Amino acid sequence: MSRYEVRIGGFGGQGVVTMAVVAGETASLYDKKYVVQTQSYGPEARGGASKSEIVISDDEIDFPKVQTPDVFVVLSRAAFLAYVDGLKDDGILIIDEDLVKIESELPDTVKVYKIPATRIADKEVGSKQATNVVMLGAFAVITKVLSLEGLKARIEEKWPRFLKSNMLALELGMKAGEEALAKAA
Amino acid sequence: MPERVMFTMGDIACAEGALSAGCRYFGGYPITPATEIAEWMSIRMPQEGGAYVQYEDEIAAITSVIGASWTGAKSMTATSGPGVSLMLEAVGLAVMTETPLVLVNIMRGGPSTGQPTRGQQGDIMQAKWGSHGDYQIIALTPASVQEMFDQTVQAFNLAEKYRTPVFVLADETVGHMRERLVIPDEKDLKLENRKTPTVDPEDYLPFKADDDLVPPMAVFGSKYQFYATGLTHDERGYPSDKENVQIELVTRLQNKILHNADKIIDVERIELDDAKIGVIAYGTPSRSAKKAIKDAREEGIKAGLLRLKTVWPFPEEQVARLASEVDHIIVAEQNLGQVYHMVKATAAPTPVHLMSKPAGMPQLPHEILAKLRDVNSM
Numbered sequence: 001m002s003r004y005e006v007r008i009g010g011f012g013g014q015g016v017v018t019m020a021v022v023a024g025e026t027a028s029l030y031d032k033k034y035v036v037q038t039q040s041y042g043p044e045a046r047g048g049a050s051k052s053e054i055v056i057s058d059d060e061i062d063f064p065k066v067q068t069p070d071v072f073v074v075l076s077r078a079a080f081l082a083y084v085d086g087l088k089d090d091g092i093l094i095i096d097e098d099l100v101k102i103e104s105e106l107p108d109t110v111k112v113y114k115i116p117a118t119r120i121a122d123k124e125v126g127s128k129q130a131t132n133v134v135m136l137g138a139f140a141v142i143t144k145v146l147s148l149e150g151l152k153a154r155i156e157e158k159w160p161r162f163l164k165s166n167m168l169a170l171e172l173g174m175k176a177g178e179e180a181l182a183k184a185a
Numbered sequence: 186m187p188e189r190v191m192f193t194m195g196d197i198a199c200a201e202g203a204l205s206a207g208c209r210y211f212g213g214y215p216i217t218p219a220t221e222i223a224e225w226m227s228i229r230m231p232q233e234g235g236a237y238v239q240y241e242d243e244i245a246a247i248t249s250v251i252g253a254s255w256t257g258a259k260s261m262t263a264t265s266g267p268g269v270s271l272m273l274e275a276v277g278l279a280v281m282t283e284t285p286l287v288l289v290n291i292m293r294g295g296p297s298t299g300q301p302t303r304g305q306q307g308d309i310m311q312a313k314w315g316s317h318g319d320y321q322i323i324a325l326t327p328a329s330v331q332e333m334f335d336q337t338v339q340a341f342n343l344a345e346k347y348r349t350p351v352f353v354l355a356d357e358t359v360g361h362m363r364e365r366l367v368i369p370d371e372k373d374l375k376l377e378n379r380k381t382p383t384v385d386p387e388d389y390l391p392f393k394a395d396d397d398l399v400p401p402m403a404v405f406g407s408k409y410q411f412y413a414t415g416l417t418h419d420e421r422g423y424p425s426d427k428e429n430v431q432i433e434l435v436t437r438l439q440n441k442i443l444h445n446a447d448k449i450i451d452v453e454r455i456e457l458d459d460a461k462i463g464v465i466a467y468g469t470p471s472r473s474a475k476k477a478i479k480d481a482r483e484e485g486i487k488a489g490l491l492r493l494k495t496v497w498p499f500p501e502e503q504v505a506r507l508a509s510e511v512d513h514i515i516v517a518e519q520n521l522g523q524v525y526h527m528v529k530a531t532a533a534p535t536p537v538h539l540m541s542k543p544a545g546m547p548q549l550p551h552e553i554l555a556k557l558r559d560v561n562s563m
Contacts, residue, residue, distance in 0.1 A: 021192075021363060028192040028365045035192065037363040040545075041302055062476040063550050064362050064469065 137173025303545025304357025
């Protein structure tokens with residue numbers, strides 16, 4: 001795989017940095033890719049537009065930041081408005097459809113996938129804190145840049161205390177991702 | 186400990202590097218974007234049998250590091266520009282008392298409190314000239330998570346070998362990015378430890394240097410009795426206002442660094458053998474430059490990169506060599522021009538072009554490429 005760029009946007013507290021870290025750990029430690037993960041946030045502890053980014057490649061990565069994302073995962077309106085620029089013309093846009101509306105003109109070639117991650121986490125997992133894991137599952141299925149077994153193993157290892165709810169969140173996210181793929185096909 | 190692999194942050198790699206180097210004292214005062222170093226140390230240091238102490242401010246933090254070093258512990262602190270501003274008086278004290286310590290500066294936007302969460306490289310000259318008086322300093326500039334580990338180990342080695350404070354100057358991007366880190370088996374690490382005196386306690390002169398210009402260092406509370414002061418002192422450590430004592434001391438403090446510059450300085454030469462334009466960069470902008478020279482070569486522009494892994498002592502010979510090889514030099518740094526002035530003075534008459542960027546996002550590869558095209562058409 002040549003350089004593949006992922007951007008994840010939301011507000012502080014939604015877990016967008018954690019999401020990128022887990023994706024990065026999976027790609028680096030399990031899938032043995034070169035990976036750089038960075039983030040950008042303001043001085044606020046919660047709220048504000050926050051983004052995290054990952055570059056994944058088979059080759060050594062020079063410039064560490066994302067410039068033209070192949071994928072943009074977005075969980076808040078402010079982050080959509082702040083960070084949508086730069087998305088590749090044939091890129092993938094994954095939105096939490098309850099929180100984000102597409103408010104700008106996108107090229108027809110951008111593939112849009114709507115995942116109600118916060119709703120799934122709240123209603124079906126029982127905790128909004130699982131939103132990012134739901135989104136990770138959808139992201140992995142839609143983009144196929146992470147191995148699913150690697151992602152499962154990583155989540156298992158990282159949060160043994162929340163294994164059950166996280167595995168449920170991941171499964172539901174993967175299912176939502178498959179449904180979104182089927183709808184788009 | 187055997188080899189370990191992590192996917193982690195530059196700040197944490199720095200803390201692990203310090204621990205692997207044998208650091209057993211951290212005097213801290215947290216500040217964005219260096220907080221993760223203190224946080225990680227507060228967890229890991231007790232596990233390694235060392236001490237983590239959080240102080241009321243940066244001045245107390247660094248002076249405690251000086252004291253801890255005199256007890257024989259490899260010691261460090263980590264902060265950002267505003268914290269360094271407060272610590273600089275003590276940096277001078279560490280230089281004058283020849284106290285080995287490592288001071289990590291994860292550089293953020295300044296002046297003053299500036300932009301806490303955004304990176305910059307604005308503290309290069311501060312590291313060199315921040316404390317008063319004539320002195321030399323050592324400063325390392327890592328560009329990746331692995332280098333945050335490797336060069337923190339190196340910082341301790343240099344501090345111990347030359348009995349001097351050593352800066353690790355990393356921009357925020359390097360401090361906060363995550364990459365794969367391989368922590369080598371401790372058996373594979375080459376570590377330096379300060380020289381200790383072997384003479385009879387009665388014959389011990391605490392500031393009498395050996396041929397390498399570095400005096401052996403005793404531990405406070407040992408059988409060696411001595412006195413360490415920021416005042417100009419003779420070989421016995423006694424304060425002196427004599428002209429010859431001042432001249433001898435400051436000259437030796439300078440020369441113990443400059444005479445060993447070739448062993449301290451570390452640069453990487455990339456695609457320079459046939460280059461007509463040489464880019465000089467360090468930290469994150471050097472990674473942009475690496476991509477830019479690759480793209481430039483695809484367009485037939487013969488560009489190369491001199492990546493500085495150390496900025497102090499300044500790599501004069503390496504820059505002079507580059508100036509003799511190329512027609513133009515471009516300096517890309519995340520500030521309004523600091524290393525640029527050193528390069529310009531060293532490279533003359535080769536023209537030196539500055540690409541400055543005093544903000545959080547470093548020069549992008551395509552921006553450096555555009556500059557390379559411009560300069561190539563001159």
